[in-house]
Every structure is written in structure tokens, then in C-alpha cells.
Amino acid sequence: MENKKQDTASALKDIISHAKEYGFVFPSSEIYDGLQAVYDYGQNGVELKNNLKMVWWKAMTMLNDNVVGIDASIFMHPLTWKASGHVDSFNDPMIDNKDSKKRYRADTLLEDRAAQYEAEGKEEVGKALLQKMAKSLDAGDLEAVRQLIIDENITCPISNTANWTEVRQFNLMFSTQVGAVSEDASLIYLRPETAQGIFVNFLNVQKTGRMKVPFGIAQIGKAFRNEIVARNFIFRMREFEQMEMQFFVRPGTEMEWYAAWKEVRMKFHQAIGLPASKLKFHDHEKLAHYANAAVDIEYEFPFGFKEMEGIHSRTDFDLKAHQDLSRKKQQYFDPEINENYIPYVIETSVGADRLFLAVLCNAYTEEIVGEGDQQKQRIYLNLHPAIAPIKVAVLPLVKKDGLAEKAQEINRSLKFAFNTTYDEGGAIGKRYTRQDLIGTPYCVVIDYQTMEDDTVTVRDRNTMSQERISIADLKEKLGYAVSMERIFFFFFV
């Protein structure tokens, strides 16, 4: 067990090192010592991430006639977050007990004490306490809140001591001001989730797109959370990217759609190459305030099974809250049953960065090749060809005798169809290895035979085997091998 833990820790370290050394993920602002829980994608990482986003986007919008996309702003009207519940539930005064190291919500501690007074028949005392607390909280006077806890002699149930830290406001939403002059400016938030951008545009899309329920709206975008502890590389970042789809359905039919999307989303992850054995559903037992069913798709990262995607039945919570607060009807007239209603919503929400990490962890392969004295370790990224940053490397066996020119010509003929690279430096084996390390699925090699009969060899990343094919067939054969079509085909098997 201990060994296994060390192994998994080093497995993540190896992946982090690899990600940095080969241009996938860099710590943010590294020359200034980095910024906690913020990372940048490098030249290969951005290609891989873009490919993942494109596969998801097409799987949602292109393959489903009734799903369309939008791109909403990160800034939203502050009332959005009031309606969604984030202002209330994302903003807590916390206090720590120094002995037990336990953290509590300061307001909950006082509310519990007030309830205790009530149970003892001292209702006025309890009420007075709550009023004092509300006054202090409204005034933002956290020291007064702490004093209340001390005056009431509230102790930690674990350590039984009153050795409290100061009260701190934990706001998981980042805020900033809009407006030139700060006194006139109003406080706005960086969105903590992308979903609300879809909900506030529900009627815009439904009307202008003549959408009929059931239909979905997909979106890819950044979201921000001021996480207290950020851990596990890019798994939990303060700035992250979500790929979300909100699917609007007739009330009462939500469970069928919930079940249907569950299966579709699980297939997606397998289609891009994640093995079924490393994926599982995890049902939520404690449901969020907006949901009546929720499940996570978890991937087995080096640090254990963790959430990669959430599928939630959000009921009509969000649209209803927006309708109430904005006083604009958020209803759909269903011609089939001649009825107006607020649709129910099934949400599928993947963390793009988490999917990236899962794919990278899964692709990272160390194996021993060769026999006896010839044995050596080989490392390569076993990425699905359709999501690999570079699809094809074009390599002249040597750079003299016109082979380099011939190779460049072939590279030019392929580069408009998919991502290619050209490399003539050093020995051929070294160039193969360079491509293995970033997951390039195919290497096209121009040798002396090419000059005679216009054929090249195509070397496969995983098997290292070579096949000789005619230059005229390259674009079509490789084009299909690296196409997203292959993923979508699997998707529907």
C-alpha cells in the first residue's frame, strides 16, 4: 500500500515533468516563481486541448440536430449570481479551531447555539443572538462575529476548546469592478460556472433558432473559482475551462434524458481512447440545491478515481430563479401538448483541463523494447491519432542527394490537410523518438527508393512497424487515420 502510494505519486510527477519538458503544460509566470494553481498550455498542449474541445464540440453540435452552441461572456450581470445561489452559498465566514484543526462556518456555529437556546425555552436570547450576528455580518465586521463566538463560550466539538482563529470570509468567486471611477463602479464577478450564460440566453436561442423542446445549448469557456487548496497539477485550478451542455426537456421526462445522456457521455470518453476499466459512474448522495439527480463520471488518475464530468438533473431551478428575479417569463410553449412550462434541464459538464489530464495520464507509456543487451526503455504518448498535437512528421532519411527537398515537397502537400512537421536534424532514430514523446502517430520517411518509385515508408508510433505506400495515397490514407470521423464512428457502434 505504501509502495503503491509512492508509485502513484511518482507517476504523477513523471507526467508533470513530461508535460513541461515537451511543451504541454508550464507553470504560470514561472520566471516569477509561478502562481499557485495556475498553469499555461504550451505549443503541444494547446493543440491537444483544442483537439479535445473540437471533438467534444462536434460530438455535441454536429452529431445532434437539436443541440446548438453559444459563447457567452465571462462577465455577467451581478444578479445572475444572486439567482443561481452563488452569492449566498459561495460566500462563507469560516473559523478554525487551532487545536483540532477543524474548520467551521462561523454563522452555523452561532445558529446552532441560538437553536439550543430555543430548545431551552429562551427564545428571546436566541433571537437576540441571531440579530447581533446578522448585524455584524452585514457590516462585514468579522471580529465582532468572532467575539460573539467567544462570548457564547462555543467550543469545538472535537477538541472541546475555544482556541479559535480569527473569522475569515471565504469567497469562492473572484470579483472586480466595472466602471471607470471606482466609487461609481459596481462589483461584478468572474463567472464561477459557465452554465448561467446558457440559462440567461435560453429564450434568445430558442426563439431565434426556432428550437423545439427537447433541445440543448452547448458552450466551452473559462470559469474561475478562488479555491482555498489547489492540488494535483491541473486537476484543480483557479482558472479552468468547462465544456457544458444544458439540455432542455419537458418536465416529467427528465429522468429518461438523464439516463440517455449518461450513456452517451460515457461512450464519448471511451471513444477518445480512455479505457473502460479506468472510468466509472459515481452517484451523488448529497444533492446540490438545484438538482434532483446527479452523477459523476470519474477517471482513475494517478491520485485515484476523481470527477472528470458531472451529469446533473437541474430541474427548473435555474430558469425559475431567473424568471423570479428578472420578472421575465422563461417559459416554452409546447405545441404538442398545448402547454406553457419552464423546461427541466439535464446538464453535462466536463472539465476540459481534467479531460486533458486524464488523456495525458492515460497516453503516457513507458515500455521496454529490444532483447538482452539491446533492451532499453521507450517512452511515448499513446494518444488517439485524431487528438494528437501533430499528426504526421515528414522525415528525409538523410538530407543530401535531394531527399530533403523531396521531403519538404511532400510536407507542403500534406500541411493543409492536417498538422504536420518537418525534421531533418540528427539521426533518424532520434527523430522518431522526438515524435514518440509528443504522441505523433505517424512518421513518413523519404528514402532512396522514394527517388526511384515515389513511395515512402509510414512508421506507426505504437508498433514501430513500417509500411511502404505510394505518395499519391498519403493524403487520403493518413487523412482518414487521423480524422475525428473515426472517433464519431466508434461513438455510434
Add this chain to the structure above:
RNA sequence: GCGAAAGUAGCUCAGCUGGUAGAGCGCGACCUUGCCAAGGUCGAGGUCGCGGGUUCGAACCCCGUCUUUCGCUCCA
């Protein structure tokens, strides 16, 4: 947030009881070779995470700080 460990070249690391930095790999150019990280020559790259302190002198000792990893904790 608490506790533990770590931070020296792009990577992996060495650097003895304090005397102002090295190796391997990688990278670049050239020569040679020609199918799985080949050989040779030359070269680029580090104010030793950062800031103080002790000392004649600090990569090394002390304090602080930042970042990362791990364990708790937290997490819609």
C-alpha cells in the same frame, strides 16, 4: 488552513568539515553515417527559487518568504 519533504543548466542529479559551480542526457552548428535516442569537433545555457542574517568568505549554517509534491482539511 495545519503538518512533512523538496527547490542547483531545458531534464535527471552531483557538489565532502563553508573557500563565489560540475556530470550525463537534451539543445544548436559543422563533419561522418544512414531506419529506431549512433560517432567526432565546436558551442550556447546557471547571480545555486527569492530576501535578509552570521562569516574574511555562503549552493552549503540561521531566519523569513515563494513555489511544488505528499498527508490531513475543504470542495455545488
